[in-house]
Amino acid sequence: MTILYVLLGLLLLGILxxxxxxxxxxxxxxxxxxxxxxxxxxxxxxxxxxxxxHEILFSIRPIPLGGYCMFYGDTDDDPDGTVMKxxxxxxxxxxxxxxxxxxxxxxxxxxxxxxxVAVGFMAAYGLVIGSPLIAEIVPGQPAELAGLQAxxxxxxxxGQDMTNADVMDVSAAIGDVxxxxxxxxTIRRNGEEMDFAILPVYDAAEERYMIGITIRQGYxxxxxxxxxxxxxxxxxEASTAILNALGKMVTTGEGLDQTSGPVGVVQLVxxxxxxxxxxxxxxxxxxISINLGLMNLLPIPGLDGSRLVFMLIEAVRRKPVxxxxxxxxxxxxxxxxxxxxxxxxxxxxxxIFQG
Numbered sequence: 001m002t003i004l005y006v007l008l009g010l011l012l013l014g015i016l017x018x019x020x021x022x023x024x025x026x027x028x029x030x031x032x033x034x035x036x037x038x039x040x041x042x043x044x045x046x047x048x049x050x051x052x053x054h055e056i057l058f059s060i061r062p063i064p065l066g067g068y069c070m071f072y073g074d075t076d077d078d079p080d081g082t083v084m085k086x087x088x089x090x091x092x093x094x095x096x097x098x099x100x101x102x103x104x105x106x107x108x109x110x111x112x113x114x115x116x117v118a119v120g121f122m123a124a125y126g127l128v129i130g131s132p133l134i135a136e137i138v139p140g141q142p143a144e145l146a147g148l149q150a151x152x153x154x155x156x157x158x159g160q161d162m163t164n165a166d167v168m169d170v171s172a173a174i175g176d177v178x179x180x181x182x183x184x185x186t187i188r189r190n191g192e193e194m195d196f197a198i199l200p201v202y203d204a205a206e207e208r209y210m211i212g213i214t215i216r217q218g219y220x221x222x223x224x225x226x227x228x229x230x231x232x233x234x235x236x237e238a239s240t241a242i243l244n245a246l247g248k249m250v251t252t253g254e255g256l257d258q259t260s261g262p263v264g265v266v267q268l269v270x271x272x273x274x275x276x277x278x279x280x281x282x283x284x285x286x287x288i289s290i291n292l293g294l295m296n297l298l299p300i301p302g303l304d305g306s307r308l309v310f311m312l313i314e315a316v317r318r319k320p321v322x323x324x325x326x327x328x329x330x331x332x333x334x335x336x337x338x339x340x341x342x343x344x345x346x347x348x349x350x351x352i353f354q355g
Contacts, residue, residue: 002205002274005269005270005271005273005274006266006270008269008270008273008281009265009266009267009268009269009270009273010064010266012265012266012269012281012284012285012288013064013065013262013265013266014040014041014064015113015285016110016113016285016288016289016292017040017041017064017065017066017067018040018067019109019110019112019113019289020067020106020107020109020110020292020293020296021038021039021040021067021068021069021106022109023105023106023107023108023109023110024069024102024103024105024106025038025069026105027101027102027104027105028069028071028102029054031094031098031101031102032094032098033071033091033094033098033099033102034054034055034056034071034072034089035054035056035069035070035071036056036057036070036071036072037056037057037058037059037068037069037070038056038057038058038059038068038069038070039058039059039060039061039067039068039069039070040059040060040061040064040067041060041061041062041063041064041065041066041067042061042063042065042066042067043061043062043063044061044062045059045060045061046059046060046061046062047059047060048060065262065341069106071091072087072089072090072091073087073089073090073091073092073093092320092323096311096314096315096320097315099311100308100311100312100315103304103307103308103311104304104308106296106304107292107293107294107296107297107304108293109293110289110290110292110293110296111235111289111290111293113285113289114235114238114285114286114287114289114290114293115231115232115235117282117285117286117289118231118232118234118235118286119227119228119231120282121231121234121279121282121283121286122222122226122227122228122230122231122234123222123227125217125219125279126219126220126221126222127219127220127222127226127230128166128217128218128219131153131154131155131162131163131164131165131170131188131218132153132154132162132165132166132167132169132170132215132216132217132218133151133152133153133154133215133216133217133218134148134149134150134151134152134154134187134213134214134215134216135150135213135214135215135216135277136150136213136214137149137150137212137213138212138213138214140212141201141210141211141212141213142198142199142200142201142210142211142212143198143211143212143213144212146196146197146198146211147196148187148196148198148213149189151189152187152188152189153187153188153189153218154170154185154186154187154188154215155185155186155187155188155193156185156186157170157173157174157183157184157185157186158173158174158183158184158185159184160173166217166283167215167216167217167272167275167276167279167280168272168275168276168280168283168284170215171215171271171272171275171276174211175208175271175275181200182197182198182199183197183198183199183200183211184196184197185198198211214275214276214277215275215276216276216277216279217276217279234286235286235290238286238287238290239290239294242287242290242291242294243294246294246298261340261341261343261345262341262345263345265288268284269281269284269288272284300333300336300337301329301330301332301333301334301336302330302331302332302333302334302336302337303333303337306329306330306333307330310326
C-alpha cells in the first residue's frame, strides 16, 4: 500500500476523533461549562495557541490515535497547585444534566457525522444493487491477460459467493492470497457466467500480489425524496450489525481474533480505498464512525459510557459518587484500554510483517 492511502487512513481517524472531541467541546460551551484545553492527537504539541477571550488552550499533536477535551477540575488541582473544588469553573460543580449532555455529545457527533456522510453517499452514488463490478483493467496485468473486462460482474471469488456483496468483500477475497497462488473466480458478462483462474504478480511498490483491476459497486440512482430514508437505513443496519457483533464477542468470544487497533484500521482503510476509491472510503467512514460512537457508549471505565453511568447514579441519588473512587475506577479503565491498544497495535504490526 502506498503512503497516499496510509495518509487517507490517518485522515479518516483524524476526522472521527476531531468530530468526537468537538461534540464534547461544543456542547460544554453551549451549556456554559468552561473548557480548559482542546487537543487533537497525542504526544508533543506541534501547534498550540490560546484563546484570549475564553482562556482555552488549543493544541494539535502528532499521534492521531485520540484527543481530549479537558475541563477545569478534571484533576483535583490546577496547574498552580491551588485546590479548585470551590472554583465556579470546576466541571464537577456544573449541574449533572449539563455534564451528561457534554459527555453524550461526543458519541452523538459520531452518529451525526455517519448520517451526514450517508446522505451525501446516497445522493452521489445511490442505492447498492447487485454485485460489485470491475471498473478498470490495468493494461498488461494478469486480469487483462486472463481475459477479464471492465464491466464484468463478480459472482464468486475463491469459492466465496459475491452475489450482493460489496467492494470490500471482493477486495478481501482477492487479497487473501499469499505467495501468489491462483485466484479462482466466476464473473457474469452479458448474462453469461464465466470461470477464470488468474495468477497474481508481486508489485514491489504496493508490497503485495495483485491482478491489476479496480473494483466499483453497482448502484441505482435514488429519487431525491428517498435519499434521507436510504441513508437512515444504512446507518440503522450498520448499528444493528455492530451491536450484534459486540454481543457475540462478549458472550461467545466470536470475532475477537478479527479485532484490530488503530494500526489495523489504518491498514484496512488504506487497502480498501486503494481497491474501491472514494466510495469505499466514505462507506468506511460511515461504519467506523458508528462503531466509534457505540463503543464509547459502552459502560467500560474510562469511556464516555462509564462517565454517563456515574452521572446517572448521581442524578438518582442527588449526590455524586466520591470523586476519588470514580477517578480510581476510570484510571483502571484507562490502564486496561491502554494495554489493549498496545496489544492490538503489536498484533496489527506483526500481521503486516507476516503478510
